[in-house]
Amino acid sequence: MIVITGATGQLGRLVIDNLLKSVPAAQIVAAVRNPDKAADLAASGLQVRKADYDEPSTLDSAFHGATKVLLISSNELGKRITQHQAVVDAAKRAKIQLIAYTSLLHADSSPLALADEHRQTEVSILASGLPYALLRNSWYTENYALAIPAALAHNALIGSAGEGRISSASRDDYAAAAAAVLTNNLQGNHIYELAGDSSYTLAEFAAEISKQSKKLVPYVNMPELDYKAALVAAGMPEHMAGVLADSGIGASAGGLFDDSKQLSKLIGRPTTPMKETVAWALAKQAG
Structure with a gap:
């Protein structure tokens, strides 16, 4: 039995979609904070169980009888360490045979501030003694x-990533990788550095927007604090604006670049090209 935490989130749903290609629905547990939001998953034959990172007792019942758990990182920045530790502790009590965790590229050496909570979660997972897969x-x-x-x-794409190259991939690419790890027969204790097959700068991203939209959209690089201020002025919460501005600086230092192609090797196909995601976004905007 495979448990997916955060199963009603965008990544969680895609992981489930990929799992259903080879795993019977009854063997998948959608572990969610609010089961009412997972009615469609229950209707598809999945087991839906309440699992609140802030209520450890719900994790024990959610993990009962499970062999594998995918811990999808919490979206509550600043609370992740405590929340993830609760999941790791529950997985240990349940004697889980594999815990997989959605971490950050090169988390052990990443210049991004976001990496800190991921690093600490990885330490907790390793200390648990459970077989693991760090995604x-x-x-x-x-x-x-x-x-x-x-x-x-x-008429401009703004950011703070400078000329840093970014090896991104689509959310579904990462979901397919998680499903592959959860269904393969490899033993635990693997670290996967997962990134897109090709990389680009934000200037190149802006050029692709210009090409497809037929409207000139240059990339305007900004100092970290100026970019943060621009995001706040646009209505973004200050903390999140700070995270994005810092991530841009981290990208400028190579924090989001990787050319190992481990992701495409794991999923058995090329990763989704950046231009396809730009096309999807433009089509979505056009309605």
Whole structure:
């Protein structure tokens, strides 16, 4: 039995979609904070169990009878260490045979501030003694695609990544990798550095937006604090704006680059090209 935490999130649902290609629905547990939001998963034959990172007792019941757990990192920045530790402790009590965790690319050496909570979670997993698979994911290309409407509206894509090369992949690529790890017969204790087959700068990303939209959208690089201020002025919460600005600086230092192609090897196909995600985002905006 395979448990997917955060199963109603965007990544969690895609992991389940990929698992269903080879795993019977009854052998998949959708572990969610609010079971009411997983009615469609239950209707598909999955087991839906409550699992709140802040309520350890729910994790024990969610993991009962399971052999593998995918810990999808919490989206509550600043609370991840405590929340993830609760999951690791519950997995240990349940004698899980494999715990997989969605970490960050090169988490042990990453210059991104986001890496700190991932590093500490990895330490907790290793200390647990459980067989593990660390899925060190680079950026989702969709993260940058979210900026396309604003870039078109303001005739510029802004950021703080300089000329840093970014090896991103689609969210579904990473979901396919998680499903592959959860269903293969390899023993635990593997670290996967997962990134797109090719890389690009944000100037090249902006050029692709320009090419497909037929509207000139240059990339404007900004100092970290100026970029953060621009995001806050656009309505983004200050803490999240700070994280994104710092991540841009980290990308400029190579923090989101990897050319090992471990992701495509794991999923058995090329990763999704950046231009396809740009096309998807433009089509979505057009309605």
